Amino acid sequence: MLGVVRKGGFSVRGLWRTLCVVRAGHSVERFRFCEFHSTLSSYEDDDVKRTSDTHNSSAPHVSLAKSLACLTETSSAARIEERPPQTRMQLKRSIELRIKKRVKAQFSDGKFRELMMKVISSPNTLRNAYNCVRINSNIDLRSHDNSGLCFASMSEELARGEFDIQANTTMFDQLVLPNMKLRVVQEAIRVALEVVYRPHFSKTSHGCRSGRGHRSALKYVRKKIRGPNRWLSIKMHKKADARVVSKLLSMMEERIEDVLLFNFVLKMFENDALNLEFGGFPKGEGLPQEGALSPILMNVYLGVLDRELFRLRLRYEGLLDRPSDLRHWFRMQIKDSDDQTEDAETSRTKLHVCRWMDEVLIAVSGSECDVLELKAEIQSFLIDSLFIDAEVSVVDDACRLQFLGVTIRLESKEREAVRAVHKLKDKVRYLGSQKQEIWERGTARIGEKWLARGLRRLKESEIKQLNLSTPTLDKISCHRKEGMKTEHWFKQLLKVWLRDTNAVSEESMEAVLSMRIAEPALPRDLVDSHYEFQRRVREYVSSETSATLALLNPSSGDGEPVALKVEAPVAYMQRSLFRYGLINREGIPRRVASLAFQDDAQIIHWFTGLARRWFKCHHECNNFCEIETMIVDVVRMSCLRTLGAKHRISESNAENRFEEEMAQIPSSKEDVELQLASETVNDDDEALMYGVSHGGLCVLRLMQEPASMNCCDCFVFGCSEASSGEYAVHVMEKQRFPGWRTGFSPAIHVGLNRRHIGLCRKHVDDLYLGFISLQCVNFGRCNS
Structure with a gap:
């Protein structure tokens, strides 16, 4: 308990209550107990000193307001020193937040109005967009800037609709490249469109979105998709033309009311300052004239496809014979549950959809009739509604699928059990092959030594100098012709010996020496034990039965898949x-x-x-x-x-x-x-x-x-x-x-x-x- 120390009408308890009221009422600064204790101690020491020496009028008097001000400044300075430096991502988010607040202020009656006039053409917005471009270029914003951009003049040109896109682009080799001014305007439009459409994008949409990129798409494929028996592969082939641009602008008019913005986007398409191509969309850094505006426009355009696929999921999964199935399906969508057993009982067909820009992956678990019907509906929607030339093909689950530059293949429990059995048998097979290799190398070495010793003795004897005539010596000497060197004579004798022993069909000389020379000379028990070991190895390797798989995985008979494998x-x-x-x-x-x-x-x-x-x-x-x-x-x-x-x-x-x-x-x-x-x-x-x-x-x-x-x-x-x-x-x-x-x-x-x-x-x-x-x-x- 704090004791009451009253000096001149002031109490320590009152100071404590004052600090609590300031802390609870304003919630601006968080006071540290140690700082408060030190300040309080210094105040008490000064107070005691003043009471003990009342005649010392030169001692400075510290007021309560000054003490509180020093306390908050010390706390703020300490927190600023402890704050870690911001990363490029955090810094860019803080800058974009300023633009997003201006965009949200233009929302009224269900639409965003006058974005180009009130937000995008604002000098502050253009300056913020320019800083975002510099952050993308890994430039410190505190460094000197001599770009010479006049945001006020750019703002006037955009507000009057007189911004010359063609003058701010450079063209060579049929490639239109933006200059600095156009890149800044594109960045400002991107941030504004992201504020408008981010709440309305589907959760199955990935690519160039906040928190939903390449990593999140592969994570969804790896963890959410289970047990498909067929895949739907969609290949799009379309470059933006007048119909596609008109369709895109009509979609944007549902949430935005801004003629200047639509005219600016249309001019960029007409001057080839934007690239919007379905099929072969650049995976990576893209073309240099795109910036980040083309990806968000593609997401806006294909957002209609996401809604259509959601409607098909509702039709095939939720609308069944029982009325309760629809309620159950919506509960599963809200919870986003991973429990596939309960969901499989109430659904004839199961669809999993993942889209990264113009790459669409659809996994289907259902009958062949439903899959063919789904394929026809998706293809007709892409051609008739989105004006995209698309080819939808059905891929069996046994095939390897290519998505986002990786290979996706299905792994089942049975395959994992087979791999576990094979892993053990591979070790046994490797041990047997290793012993066989050592055996062949050793016996071949013995045969080589026998052959070298025999030929050396034959050379040293010099048959003609012995003046002996025996049938064996005469038969050997007849193979040596006049002028033949000793090495050639040895080779001729080896050929004759191979022909006589009927060993021409052997793979190599080492095998002949091992099988025909070394093994007959070795002890019989040693040779029999080696071949018995190899026979046991072959029996174990070939003894894979269903009983072994059942011990490793009792439920492997149904072949239920457990996961999808993503491989580089x-x-x-x-x-x-x-x-x-x-x-x-x-x-x-x-x-x-x-x-x-x-x-x-x-x-x-x-x-x-x-x-x-x-x-x-x-x-x-x-x-x-x-x-x-x-x-x-x-x-x-x-x-x-x-x-x-x-x-x-x-x-x-x-x-x-x-x-x-x-x-x-x-x-x-x-x-x-x-x-x-x-x-x-x-x-x-x-x-x-x-x-x-x-x-x-x-x-x-x-x-x-x-x-x-x-x-x-x-x-x-x-x-x-x-x-x-x-x-x-x-x-x-x-x-x-x-x-x-x-x-x-x-x-x-x-x-x-x-x-x-x-x-x-x-x-x-x-x-x-x-x-x-x-x-x-x-x-x-x-x-x-």
């Missing part, structure tokens, strides 16, 4: 590594010739960026152990050999010389697990960092040094640093389909190959490490 395309990745020069035809790591003339740090960053991309793309795949082996045995070794070839040193010397820098590339599987645990994989949000989380890998070849070129700024959007040189871009993957996620971008436009750009040293490293992508480069400044 390892074979395709190995072929890609061969094309890029990391390995030879035998799969042995080699030096990358295109990196030999770059700096040591850039070479290491290039290989580190490849490993980081593999961590992000495939760390949740079931065959990630194979990716670990490739990182340790191929990527790291190729990096060492590239550095060794550059400095003309051995691999061990290169590893010792660059030990600290090479720590970024794992040297063992344990290092892979540690580095994967330290990676902030959850910090990649496709809605905010579209094009950065899965950016492509390319090689930059230095063409001119800074001393021999005209001074210019870095080509990255928002960067004001001087360029460290002129680089030629050499893309690794130029095709757009199939979109395998191998660590190299499969969607870099062929028009960007060999383009000359200026980059600062920091952004060269960021591009290699995967912190930025080619989408952050202003290719509109290229002159060649």
Whole structure:
């Protein structure tokens, strides 16, 4: 209990009550007890000192208001010092939150009104969008900015509808590239559209959405889909035309009322400043003119397909004979339960839908008649309602399905039990083959020694010098002709011996010596024990019966699947590594010739960026152990050999010389697990960092040094640093389909190959490490 110490009409209990009232009433600052105790103690000491020395008028008097102010300032300063620095994702979210508040303020009567006039064209919104672009380019917002953008003039042009899109784009090789102004406007429109449509997107929709990207789509496939007997594969083939754009704008009019915004979007389509193509949509960083506006427009357009698929799910799963089934189905959708047994009892057909942009995966559990009917309805809806040329095909569950650059295959309990049995029998088979190999090697060695000793004795005797005539010696000497060397004579004798022993059909000379020479000379008990052991091994390996499977898995008779296995395309990745020069035809790591003339740090960053991309793309795949082996045995070794070839040193010397820098590339599987645990994989949000989380890998070849070129700024959007040189871009993957996620971008436009750009040293490293992508480069400044 606090005692009452009254001095001059003031009590300690009153101070405590005052602090409690301030804390409960305002809830602005959280007071720490230790700080309050120290302040209270100092106040009591001053009070006692003043009472003991009443004649000392020069002692400073601290008021209660000043004490409280100092207390709150100390608490705030302490919390600011303890606050961790914000990541790129957190910083961009805080900036976008300002735009979202302005967008929500324009909602009235069920629609968002005048977004272009009141929100997008606002100088504050354009400045915030510009900061978002700079964050995508991994630029510190506190750094100096000399872009020269006038947000006030841009705001006036947008508000009057006089923004010239064609003047803010650059075209070469039939590729329209945006300049800085258009990129800022596209970013502002993206944030505004995300606020409008995010609450209305389906939960089955993934890709370039906040919290629903590549990782969430594969997680849904791996954990939610169970027991399908057929798949529906949808292939879309359509580039946006007048009908598609008109349909898209009519969809947007349901929630937005803004003529200026619709006219601006229409102008961007007319000037090819946007790319909206269904089928072959860039998986990764996309084309450089898209920004992040095309993905959200594609999600808006295909949102109608999501609603149609939900209607089909309701029809096939919920509308059954009993009225209670519909209520049960809605309860299961709300709870999002994983219990498949109860749900299977009340549903004839089960549908699982997962869409990532224009890639749609539909798993069906039902009769063949229902599957064919569902296929016809989906295909007719895509063609008639969305004007998309689509091919819907039925795939059996036994086949491997390709989705999002990975392979999906069905695993059942029976298959897992068979694998468990085979795992034990493989060990026994390996032991038997190992013993057989040792036996054959030993007996062949005995036969070789017998043959060498016999031929040596035959050579030393020199039959003609013995002057002996026996049938055996005459038969041997007749095979030696005039002028024949001793080695040729031995070979002729071996051929005759093989023909006489009828051993020509044997696989090799070692097998003949083992079977015909060594084994007959060995003790019979030893030979019989060896062959008895091999017979027992063959009997055990071939003794797989249904009883053994029943012991491992009693319920394996129904063949019920337990999960879907998601596997990375390892074979395709190995072929890609061969094309890029990391390995030879035998799969042995080699030096990358295109990196030999770059700096040591850039070479290491290039290989580190490849490993980081593999961590992000495939760390949740079931065959990630194979990716670990490739990182340790191929990527790291190729990096060492590239550095060794550059400095003309051995691999061990290169590893010792660059030990600290090479720590970024794992040297063992344990290092892979540690580095994967330290990676902030959850910090990649496709809605905010579209094009950065899965950016492509390319090689930059230095063409001119800074001393021999005209001074210019870095080509990255928002960067004001001087360029460290002129680089030629050499893309690794130029095709757009199939979109395998191998660590190299499969969607870099062929028009960007060999383009000359200026980059600062920091952004060269960021591009290699995967912190930025080619989408952050202003290719509109290229002159060649």
